[in-house]
Amino acid sequence: MSVEFRKDLFADERDDDLNEIGKPTQRQDMLGHVTGRSPFYDDHLFEGLLHMRCVRSPHHHARIRSIDTSEAERLPGVKKVIVGSDVPNNLNALLSLLDFGLDDEPLLSDKKVSYKGEPVAAIVADSERIARDAVAKVRVDWEVLPHVLDVEEAIKPGAPSVNGAYPANKFIYHGKYDHQKLRYGDVDAALRQADHVIEGRYQMSPIEQAPMETCGAIAAPETNDRFVCYTATQGLFFSLGTAAKLLDLSSARLHFIGGTVGGGFGGKVDSLHEPLAILGCMLTGKPCKYMFDREDEMQVGAPRGAERWYITDGVMNDGHIVARKFIGYFDAGAYTRLSSYAIIKGAGHLPGPYTIPNVYADIYCVYTNRTPATAMRGFGITGVDFAIENHMDKVANTVGIDPIELRILNAYRDGDMKAHRREAKNTALIECCQVAAEKSGWQTSDWVKQQSSLSGGGGERGQLPTHTATDQHGFVQDGQSGSYGGGSKRQEKSAYAETAAARAAPPAAAPPLRSMPVAQPPTQPARTPEPVQSAPAPAPATGPTAEPPQPQTRRSPARFSSISGLRRR
Amino acid sequence: MSKHRGKGFACINYPIGMNLGGDPSQALVHSNPDGKFMVALSSIDLGQGMKSVTRQIAAETLGVPVEDVYVDTADSDTGPHCMGSFASRGTHRVGNAVIQASQEARAVMLEAAAEEMEVNAADLMTDGKGNIHVKGAPSRSITTMEAAQAAQFKQGKTVSGRGIFLIPLSDVDPDTGEMTPVSCFAHAAMIVEVEVDDETGEIEVIEMNSSYEVGRALNPRLVEQQLTGGAWMGMSHAAWETTEPYYPERDHGPVDFNHYLMPGPGDIAPHNIAILERPAPDGPYGGKGPGEMCANPVLPAVVNAVFNAVGVRIDDLPVTPEKVLRGLQANGGAQPQARR
């Protein structure tokens, strides 16, 4: 185990003489941690605290004919059995606060369940043990429905409809398409002209965030008809807003306290506990705790969803990737939560940190009869990065180029155009590759060692494609306006002059295959030495004497100086 | 039957903050009569060090010692709105809000000092040790405590500041995916060496060598914490963890830590880290958020190392002994690739 700081790199972009920034200052919370005094949400004691447990679906998919709570209510120590009709506004989508999806998920289901573990009633009792006993005494009359668990099965015609808001099991993007599109250049034309077409299928597993502190909240009556809520949430106002909406309460009546949380990793944004704990408190007048046990956390708490990716690359013999096509399926589980958003984030990330002239992606947010997925460390990115970097290794192997050299050959550099049509800035991929290789003793060529993120980019690599192939597939008639971007109010102009014609119908002739080489590694045979850069162009590498590209006119890097006016103390 | 070693490589970049913007965070800063500052946030510290990094950012901006700043997180009655701690947004978004709030409070503090010293506020500077003095004349100084007391008890000024940071929500073109996703990216490259037992299919991570570009290491120890723990988690995702071992079937899901597997202290591998800093133009003092991206390169690097060791491609995570053995069987045995 060792840590080194490579202060030599990008040194002219930094001022390292600041008073406090860059210092290994002890954490403000460390003494509290080692003395066991850091106040987590469950470290607040309340006299007469009530405990909550949920009655959950044993089926993947079922209609609720009836719920009989009478026996549970008669159990001594049971204070209240809460069902869906007790929830003032029993339908929500987490991202509705951002206008990002239709309300599709009840707090407590009263008509139908769409995953095993979905809550249909909540017991409030004097102790956790009594609450557990009462859970077993609630009788639910289920009508079991056919279910679907695989993302590609779920979007076939005739598959069971998981989510009433999206009957075809696909989230509707921008009120227009049943998937998120990314279109940049003409991938199919480029694939036809590539020397190699390399395909792969990748499956990212669902993952549990597994914070050591499980999710939970305690709500208690506060003075002046307010409720205080101690919570492990990762988003205090996010949870407060969700609770206010579901409970139809003014946010002025809610006082949320948190901020010291025993790990989250994305698993504590779903805001399931705060509204139920507050509702339990409202209906009993007593402090009420709703906390996942570890089994809940693993099976009912939302995981990082599974993702399936298909990648097709068009690659030239010299290792330049000229086309990359993605078909992606995010397994959202039964409800939207944050999955629709993760896909947009993923789309903006493609094709990875590489400059590829033709990129295509169709990404589907698919509903299946499983625990809803939510955020986790690397949300929207981890799964596709696994796919991309696994695929890059296959590409390197196919064309016979060292894996690191292949990355640098295709790496994005300052001034390049990215597939979402914004300029790449502040890049540092090449330097990371070089340093990691050095640390590991991985032999690389001189060409690899000479490359820089600061040079070789821009020019033609910074231009938009002359033609982008677009299409209407997946168009949804009468797309729901509640889906993200449905309104035109946020329309903004393209930051780049790209004529509508360039995006619309394909040109009569096949578009030119645009390759975007930087200097060739000397070990590689040169192919298609097209003029690429406005700056001094590197000599097309024809032999071992090829020079590395000279740095282009240096873009003025940002400098950071001490705002307080004095450098080192 | 033998053990084979192999090295795998992967590199990544990572977007900092909620992808399309539209996620504001606010901060309030005020001084007590002794010139000690309180930063009020509703942001969450879930171990990543939110309280600590914003404390350093506030101290740097205010020009006072870090001991004179305390950060209070997450009381909705006192802390102003923040979207929350996720999407690697904490350091970037909240850090910028804290800078803005601290600048406003600092300006009042310097005005108060200027009035007290009968000089122009523009001629004053802080020394970061609790003193305010005339530029070029360190002897003409008063303490931040004297300035705060003068402001509050003589001049009737509140030494306080408000800050907000917002990247407005970007639109997305439905037909092309054109958008303005996040403003800065962190980077990483990772080389993992594994040993694969071709009899049991088990893999062992032998060593990790990595480089992480984080904009600026606002606190090097906190960055080290994230990278060390995050790479461990990446290793865990690669070869240990799943909630559904037979995905898409839901059977055999774990209900406890005896079935939900993670590498223990005996499974960890030496990890040699290099930290690179290319400041983000819009990051607080150039900082990006290292917390999420640190796990990402490990997953593909592990499967690439398995291929290098025995010639088996694992395209479905996690890498289990069963998958390795099935791959070896399909290939007719281990096919070690070029040593690196």
Added chain:
Amino acid sequence: MAQKPVQFTLNGEDKAAFASDGQNLLDMLRRGVGDLSPKYGCGQGACGACTVLIDGEPCLSCLTLAETVDGKDVATTSGLSSGSGIHPLQDAFMRNFAAQCGYCTPGMLMAAKALLDRNPQPSRDDVVEAISGNLCRCTGYEPIINAVLEASRSGASQPNG
């Protein structure tokens, strides 16, 4: 429900509480006598966040019936520091930045203390084995191992530092 009186010492102080039927020690410590340092992580004896010492032996308080500590000595992280000073183990955890969220830390410290009390000069393998029942999701364990080794070199095995 049946209540049973339990008398024990907690970090050297006499305590008395009523244990309800089937109540575990973790619950009695936290809600019965107000020692919030042991944490609930799983309730299944698999994560170690609730680790306390009973007569010097590390025990999982979530799996220990409260009534069984009658007459015994219980030690928790709350008792590690005495007065204004902190225990060398706590100091080593701080210096090694061996906590992030801090939720596993109290249990981790008690497992480490039990080790150093019986083996003042542990090897790295000894440390790994001693904390193998304690899960941490943040740190990757390396800083924790280093902290325990460092504490052993500074004489943490002596009572109260």
